[in-house]
Amino acid sequence: MRGELLIMVGIAMIIIGFMLVFLGTIIMSFSHPSESDVEAGGVIMIGPIPIVFGTKKGATLAMILAIVLMALWVILALLRRA
Template sequence: MIKGETLIFIGIGAIIVGILLTFLGTALLSSGKNQNSENGNGTVSTGGVILIGPIPIIFGNDKGMISLAVVGAIILIVISYFLFYKGGP
């Protein structure tokens, strides 16, 4: 089983990486280096996963993003299984 300190460290690291990626994305969009903003006909695809316990709720507006979200949900479920159920007594 993974120690509590390790889980806290992983959580804090994930939060820091998320904040850095948010700042990097904002900086790239505001600098005008985005290829879609130059010609004006870019499309936006969205998709996501909400995990409520072991049940995933998957949403999106593009088939490719939904399939990517399904793969991500499966990976998250497998990781959570190995972290919480595999190391039992």
């Protein structure tokens, strides 16, 4: 039961993420049609090794979010043991 719930939550988060990216793109294209300043970045975690890519601002934000998510994961893992 818990595994199925985690799978459903994960799928829901992916769908919500796609919708947010889609809506953000539409909103930005209508509000600033002539500007082409793009900031993007991402982090791929292969075990404990992060691979960071993107522009300087986007990659910095992505790395900060990755650190926050890893810390949250560690905290939840420690709480589950207790």
